[in-house]
């Protein structure tokens with residue numbers, strides 16, 4: 580998380596729907612480094628935040644914004660990098676400091692501020708690091724990287740929707756918003772979902788198949804259902820793929836012979852598997 584202006588970054592994260600996603604990723608173990616405004620964004624609590632300012636709540640600490648003063652109080656200072664006792668120059672620009680922190684948080688560097696008191700300015704919590712200064716613009720960097728500590732003991736609070744799998748949330752959102760008559764949009768949307776998965780992924784193939792089915796392109800859908808099944812599709816998706824592919828085959832066979840058999844509306848069947856649709860038929 581870069582420096583800049585934490586209130587603006589917070590607003591943008593929310594405007595672009597990235598906050599919950601980032602929180603989920605960080606909680607799932609994505610390593611993160613926040614500098615300056617980034618440190619503010621990783622804190623659970625703020626002093627001198629603006630009204631309604633939110634953070635990613637990744638490190639159990641309270642951070643004071645603009646703690647060292649205004650822009651004119653920005654300065655370069657010498658610090659001791661505690662992991663190896665080496666000294667380094669650090670650049671502070673309208674910088675925050677860590678006011679208080681949970682026992683599990685490790686302090687990597689402190690600085691004595693204008694108030695004559697030593698404050699934590701670099702901390703580590705598992706694979707989450709935060710610095711009040713800007714390491715990217717100093718000539719010097721710590722000689723010893725902070726040791727990797729993947730074990731987290733503190734359980735992070737979250738305001739994000741509980742979800743095991745961000746992709747499944749996207750799939751749900753896609754189907755909640757589909758318009759059956761927007762054929763190109765439905766197909767493109769399903770392909771966009773598939774691109775977020777590895778090539779040949781069974782669940783992704785299934786979703787693309789379903790999209791074709793939904794807009795009435797059954798023949799292509801069946802080929803894709805079969806490919807999904809061959810790729811090892813499991814669970815609910817596998818049941819539905821079998822039913823839908825089988826019905827298409829039956830429908831084809833019937834109409835090919837006499838053309839008089841009641842047509843099963845495969846599109847309807849596609850729709851009924853979605854939330855808010857018709858009750859789902861059960862597999863025989």
Ligand SMILES: NC(=O)CC[C@H](N)C(=O)O
Pocket residue numbers: 581582583584585586614615616617619644645672673674675
């Ligand atoms: N250099 C910086 O990132 C400044 C941070 C800024 N004061 C804030 O509140 O976000």
